[in-house]
Amino acid sequence: MDFQPTQEQRDLRSGVRALLARWYGREVLRAAVDAVDAPAAVLDRGLWRELGAAGFFALRLPEAAGGVGLGLAEAVLVFEEAGRALLPGPLVATHLAAGAVPGAAEGTAVVTAFDLGGGGGPGAPGAPGGALVAHLGEADAVLGSGVDPAVLLRTGEPVRSADPLTPLHRVPAPADGAEVAPYRDEGALLTAALQLGSALRTLELAVRHAKEREQFGQPIGGFQAVKHLCAGMLVRAELARTAVYAAAVTADPGEIAGAKLLADEAAGGNARDCLQVYGGMGFTWEADVHLHLKRAWLGAAQWRTAGEAEEVLAADLLATGGV
Template sequence: MDFQPTQDQRDLRAGVRDLLAGRYGREALRASVDRAADTGRTVDRSLWRELGAAGFFALRLPEDEGGVGLGLPEAVLVFEEAGRALLPGPLVATHLAAGVVAGAAEGAAVVTAFDLEEELVTHLGEADAVLGLPGVWTGEPVRSADPLTPLTRVSRRAQSAAGYAGHSPGVREAGALLTAALQLGSALRTVELAVRYAGEREQFGQPIGAFQAVKHLCAQMLVRAEVARTAVYAAAVTQDPAEVAAAKLLADEAAVRNARDCLQVHGGMGFTWEADVHLHLKRAWVRAEQWGTAARAEEELAAALMAEALQGAEQGG
């Protein structure tokens, strides 16, 4: 089985990267942070509609339903680029809502989901709908680690009745895989940031990238990101639930640990508000709790391995 992207898939990824670089570069990212601090708004509705017009949300809808007619492998590549750019908003939920919630496919509607196992929901105050649930949901805003991912606390009873467990297995797995792709994009971006800074910052008359300790940090970051990339791409092709769980687990680890190591490479500069590294770390923390935690992924993997072992024992016996 060939897990390498085709030329069409690479062109798709390059096109999305160009779109986001032109529309949501570093200046736009920092402007989003400032706007969120002033107004509490994190979703740029005009950009959301542009993404809809570009097919971001309707990517997996059949062409006869107004979609692009592609699959999960292509969606993973697109979401990887969104993660690399730290694009804010409930991207996964709106993508999953295309064809189900009016306006989602076109980017005219912002859709969130009960994708956290606690009683917290992201972007609820800016959402037009909640995936799979009727009515208007409200709650108490709470402070989020990520300035671009607002959180709202709903009642535990409401969350229990309508939440994460209410999504069908196919929706949960697609949500987990697309979130893993976002994490992968962030992990790859922090490798780039670390390597660039290591080549520019000098100490003792030479770039810090010449020091063995920094080289090791950057090398470990690259290995983590590439292992996660392999797992995410493979799971997009096979769509095996155990492989999706593994991909989410590896991508979460890569995003969080790479952001931490990138901070280490930057030294004191990395902890300042002006640097972007902390934004990757904060977003990675939140995403690691969405569409399945590490504990849930480990349980799913353990169950799959146990089932496989029992099946092998029965066949052998």
């Protein structure tokens, strides 16, 4: 079996990359980061509508329902590119809400979700006494819930977020998490695809810097320690890519859990190693590397944390007699 993307899938990925480069290139990303403390919202509604017009949210809706009619494998490729560009906003929740929430498919509505768990990393801790919700102040609906976001805003409070482009609010926790339960596997896989895109991007940044930065009269990429860092990043990213693509084909909950674990590790590990390749420069505000690390921390706590994924994998092994 030749387990490779088809030509149509490769064209889709290239097209999405070109679109995001035009709509959300580095200049737009940096402008959004620089304006994060301004009164304007982080989420650009114009960009959101452009994504809707391009079929980003309606990608898996049947054509008869006004969608594109593609599958989970194609959605993973699209979300990988969004992660590579550090595109902000509740992309996963709005995509999952297409067809269920009016305006979600077209990008005229922004949908968030109770998708943040605890223990995902230093940038996304749990929320004792409540739940963390991203982009609540910009949302028109909450996935799987009839609660008005405005009501949650009045009963909640803003929480400082490690990721400057992902505002968080602590709100009263839902009773049993039933709101996102039907979407959890797909949400975890699409988040894994975002993490994969970030891991691949930080690998590119590290390799480029290693070729351009010179020390002692030669590019730092010629030093063995830097070579090892870049090689390790490549291994992490390719393992995660294989797992994410395979889970997109099988849609098996156990494989999705494994893919989320590997993608979270690749996103966080590659961002940290990219910082090492950059040296002190990587810690400065004008470098993009720290933005990938902060987004990776947050992504590790979304839809399925490491602990939750490990529980799914353990249950799957017990059910199949693997242990």
